[in-house]
Amino acid sequence: MKPSEERIVFENPYKLHSTMTRIAELSPSETEQTTFFPNPYSSWFERTVLKREIRSQDLEQGRLLLPESASKSILLTWNPDPAIEKNIAAAGYTVYESQEGMILSERIAPPKSKWKDDASIAALRIEAEEEIPVWLNLVNAAFGSVDESDLYRRAFREDALEFYALYSKKEMVATALIFVDSDSVGLYSVTTSPECRNRGFAGFLVSEILRECHPELPVTLQATRAGKSIYERLGFRSLGKFIHWSKRSF
Structure with a gap:
């Protein structure tokens, strides 16, 4: 390390x-x-x-x-x-x-996904600000947050932030956000709508982002216990622990 x-x-x-x-x-x-x-x-x-x-x-x-x-x-x-x-x-x-x-220092060829050749599935960068509330609704539902779309609409206009989504039959079913600085690409807000989980959608979205976005930079993320194995299959390595402390009940 x-x-x-x-x-x-x-x-x-x-x-x-x-x-x-x-x-x-x-x-x-x-x-x-x-x-x-x-x-x-x-x-x-x-x-x-x-x-x-x-x-x-x-x-x-x-x-x-x-x-x-x-x-x-x-x-x-x-x-x-x-x-x-x-x-x-x-x-x-x-x-x-x-x-x-976790960190991915060098991009590798991602595992073959069954969704790669499915014309009804599309991993895309969000281009229209009007889609941000839909994106945020998925994120809030997944993480139990109550974030407001006004903040994310502002973030959408920032060069350092890029929003991504996976669409199944033109319906948004998975989300991701990357934050880019001079040293790295940070991967955040990776989630899937409840009715579409356990189908490999989030992993496919992440693999497509890794294939296309800023290949010269290492990629970092904070993985939950459930998500760690997914990222390991994509080549990420663990470097340490982020610990979240609170005085509130969650």
């Missing part, structure tokens, strides 16, 4: 959160150890992200130095050591989710 790869895996979601906060015309609240991205349009983008250089000795007396509003947000850490985990717990946070930070 190259240290630069670990940095890239962490930095992409950090930059995405910062970008979405800017798009929403908000300013992140910064402290010595954290950056907080409060976003009234999106529960997913309401995050306190610990900076990578944080050290356990910086967290005095088991208290995190967080903005007051951070108590209503989610705390995101990357491979924290036991001392940091102890201090986070002492500050009143509990783990509600863990995701695998």
Whole structure:
């Protein structure tokens, strides 16, 4: 594992959160150890992200130095050591989710999909802003979020963000979003409508994105336990854990 790869895996979601906060015309609240991205349009983008250089000795007396509003947000850490985990717990946070930070350093030929030669199935980049509410409805339903389409309509106009969907008989059935910076492509919001799950649609959409989009850059993502094996078949490797902490019940 190259240290630069670990940095890239962490930095992409950090930059995405910062970008979405800017798009929403908000300013992140910064402290010595954290950056907080409060976003009234999106529960997913309401995050306190610990900076990578944080050290356990910086967290005095088991208290995190967080903005007051951070108590209503989610705390995101990357491979924290036991001392940091102890201090986070002492500050009143509990783990509600863990995701695998993964990277695809070099593109490989994806596995053959049964959908590749099916004329009724199309993996496409979304070109019309009017499709964003449909795309977001699928994402909100899958993740239990309540994000508002106004934020994503603004994001649609940004060069760094590209929206994709899989269509079955011209009906949108799967989604994906990529965030591109100078170092990497971040893959997000990969999901399938409930009635179309377990048919390989999401994996096919991702493989088509990997085939066409920014082949010169490594691709990063945060995989759930259920999705990890799908990404491994596409060549992704695990580099560490993203841990999501909360003071709220989910």
